[in-house]
Amino acid sequence: MNTTDLIALSPLLIVGLSAVAILLLISLRRNHRAVATLALGGLALAMASIPQAAAVAPHHIAPLMMADGYALFYSALLLAASFVVGLLSFDYLEQRGEQREEYYVLLLLATLGGLVLVGANHFVSLFLGLEILSVAIYVMVAYARSSPLAAETGIKYLILAGTSSAFMVFGMALVYAQTGTLEFGPMAAQLMQMEDFGLALPGMAMMLVGVGFKLAVVPFHMWTPEVYQGAPVPVTAFVATVSKGAMFALLLRFFAAFEADEAQPIMNILGLLAIASMLAGNLLALLEDNVKRLLAYSSIAHLGYVLVAFLAESSFGDEAVTFYLVAYFISTLAAFGVISVLSDGKSEADRMEDFRGLYWRRPMLATLMTAALLSLAGIPLTTGFVAKFAVVAAGVKAALWVPVFALALGSAIGLYYYLRLVVVMLSPVNPTDDSNSEATATDDAMSTRAPNPAILRPKKVPIGPAFALSILAIFLLGLGVLPTPLMDFIKSSVSELR
Amino acid sequence: MLNYLALLPTLPLVGFLILTAFGKSLSKRSVVAIGVGSMALAAMLTIGIAIHFLSAPPPGHVFEQHLWTWFQVGDLAPGFSLYLDALSLAMILVITLVGFLIHLYSAEFMRDDDAYARFFAYMNLFVSLMLILVLADNLLLLYLGWEGVGMCSFLLIGFWYKKPENSKAAQKAFIVTRVGDTAMAIGLFLLITQLGTLDIQELGVRASEKWPVGSGMAVAAAALLLGGAVGKSAQLPLQTWLPDAMAGPSPVSALIHAATMVTAGVYLIARTHALFALAPVVLTAVMLIGLLTQLTAGISAVHQRDIKRILAYSTISQLGYMFFALGVSSNGAAINHLMTHACFKATWFLAAGAVIIAVNHEHDIFKMGGLGKKLPVLFWTMFFAGCGPFFSKDGILAEVWFSDTGGPFLWLLGLFGVFVTSIYLFRLLFTVFLGPLKNDVHWKPGLAITIPLVILATGSVVGAIVEYPRLLGYHPYATGTEAAHASPYLHAAIGKIAVGVALAGIYVAYRLFVRHKHYEAGEVVVPHITLRMRRLFAAGWYFDRAYHAAFVVPFQATSRFLRSELIDRGYDAVVALVQTGHRQIRRSQTGRLRWYAAGIAVGAVFCLGAVLL
């Protein structure tokens, strides 16, 4: 290990060291604010070290890791997402009087796992990254100890994730048995020379189970609504973004090493999974009344959309994947950020009812939520539109007609439930305190469960989330109007992949 | 002056931003100053641009302004670029001038509404997006405006959101037009993949190089665009949303659902005419859709009682005429009718809004009567405005007679439509304004309502005489019909027959609704028609009911089916084949976690099966 290696790995090292530093700090003194500051500082510092690392990129830290523009781009994305989650978490945890400090250790470790995944170039680093990420998330989803759902959520996620990991590891073993190497590049070269993939093909198929589980594509999606609903909102945001994004980055790197037609059976499977996800995800979300579950179902569909661009297997497709993930990160974080800010110490604002009339109570938050939902729906002038456009363009270019058709169909369905939430936010909250309230007879049937009073009361958004949400809002619309700089940057970052 | 073109959509946009940001803290006076003021500036700017454009035409009678490149995906780099020619000039004149007058009217009309600022914010946003739609030089930017105006329409139909049926109408409008928009989006992707550009002018050039006339691709592309136009312009079979859209305030109906947004479909077809010219089959379809729409909607209009629904069906019918003209490649006639219709229908909607207020929010025309003496301004503006479109329509009919695809038979059907039009228009006018007085009127329209009405009515009458597109250098009868130029007198004569028929229709309406004995009952429409038929017409030919049965019901059923996680259980069958522990799973279906584990197992089996088999 030489200096260049250290510089190239500095984001990982900083995040890892911050986790250790927090552990030490907690053993000395429990102070939520200090710990949170340290964690956020660590994440910011790690982000600041990326330009340094980029100066030595592409750098191969033999044999485990690859620090190229691609890995660093995704590292920056994951770090930024974790930073936002950290900002949201502070105020969320502040309202709940539990042991809060260890949460940040887990957050940093999970991020570290994600960073390892996006740089992984070897089965060992893949496995380590995946497990660091997963094990930390097991605890994070069950972190709210006062919640009766926490332990159930945790157990469910743990058993299902453990199962999928076992599939993945077994698949790796089969691929290794066939090729005799654990490193991605030589592995692909080896397989390319063989007449057929032999054991490697079922091996890759089994690995898809692990990948599919983390990405939550049909039929490995069933944990999503449960975990999204049961986990604390910031953790849900983390699971929805960092965990999925890191896994997708890995998937892209792994398959970019293969020639297009060699891995065709695997691509066919992924194509079917993508179509099933786009249709089932959107249909499941259609009448869902819990906003967290709704976003869970919609995320199933979104990962299906990204898979369409992935299936294009071109640098153009890689760019589309990356841009889509960025857009998905921004929109999802903004949506969960609003839910997080609306939640109070006792309950979370995750029912449709909690959003009724939000536009009249908290116009800024409602507007941001609307923008996030429109972006997820792919309406022009939001970043989601440009992203979806790029994905469809990539799919069309690769003549993936059936997936593109499923995408169009899924988007059409999807618009319904996004707008449904927008309409709910525009509807009046309480007929009695509005001067002009003639007919709300049908509304009454829906509002048998009264909205949480704390959610209705306008209150000031704390500075941390306010900062995070404004940044997200700027990117949400800014990248919709002027996406070219980011697209060019992505283009130069992912160009080394193929 | 032309260089300020980009300012045009910006002005209302700024108005929108100010009103959204500070709307709550502004006084009503300042809201008017911003909301109407931005429109006044835009209207003046448009006039300036029009004068410049006509007095010192830019080279090729086209002015392009490139602002910035939106994004670059592959070879495709759609820009924020504006394109001004005679066609878009005609459109921006309608949008800003009629738009300004409607804003002015709204300043008085909406005065008592709490959400004054919100109303003008949405209206300003709408105008801005509509201007982007018609000025876009590429289809993607056009699509942005297209979706944007759809969103504004959604917001404004549901403006009085406290009534649930208004929200429902808004959703219906959005979802139905969505069907067309999806077709259009697919069409855009088809064009990108096949021609590699979305620049409208470039598209025309490349399409005619690459595709022979009548080739499958050209037909598909044109048909998909037509799908979008049909949805937006409320043509058969997607017309059902417009009558319900009347739930919005009257100025909204006037601006969005009569004068501007609904004409976007007409504009799209005229704009991409080069593509449609390569697909004669689709053009014929445009013509037939227009013909059928104008007949069915016209007949429905005769059977409505709600004043705004009559106007809604009338709008659908008049849009049908524009499609009719487009279908015989007579874009000029279509745009001519578009412009006079915009003035005419805006007048009628605004006047109808004023009538509704005057008679205490009554919508049923048979509960009104004799208002002509109380509200003479409304009566006379409506009367004169109502005469204008018959002249632009005679132009369309003459074109149909002489075109290759049209002919005397279709002309005759169109003529029947004219007859129906004059019946339902004057049925409304006579019933509401003539006869004995039935209502108390305590309200008189103020200047802010009267002035726009008078100007718009004048615009409609003047339009009938001078043919606006001709003034703008967009020759009304430029395309297709050599025969017409061979015998201009015959052309004129054929057209004038329509005016005669219209007069006949007015006379019939007069006989039926002023002189007829049964007029008081309010039920007599056309004496020999059976009750069942009449119900069919009044219900808009039952399209809604059919759609509900054909799409809404199965869709909801599917979603319910999927939501009960039956899809998960569907994996059972596969599990039974490959898992020995299947029986125990079946026995304890409540075990959700194990269901999920089973899902993973089935997925794994699927993956393995796919590669091994």
Add this chain to the structure above:
Amino acid sequence: MNPIPMEQSLMVAAMLFSLGLIGLLVRRNVIFMLISIEIMLNAAGLAFVVAGSHWQAADGQVMFLFIITMAAAEVAIGLALVLRLQSDLPTLDVDAMDQLKGGDDA
């Protein structure tokens, strides 16, 4: 003594894996489900060792070490969660854990 062919050893690992999976699907007790996952992971570990010995490389055994480490971490957390769950529900039956579900409550 003839070495055991790799295919046969992998078959053993696959059978072990299937047994673990079946156990996971049929067992209702959380502890047993965790054990089943352990069996599946160990099957994967066995496959790695087999493959490693086939290629005469230490890679397989290294992977196996990582796998047991990770399995231990997972079980540690799993048992901690089981303890907490035990205080809420007086049973280890996973079928009793159905507070989180969609569809019928909405």
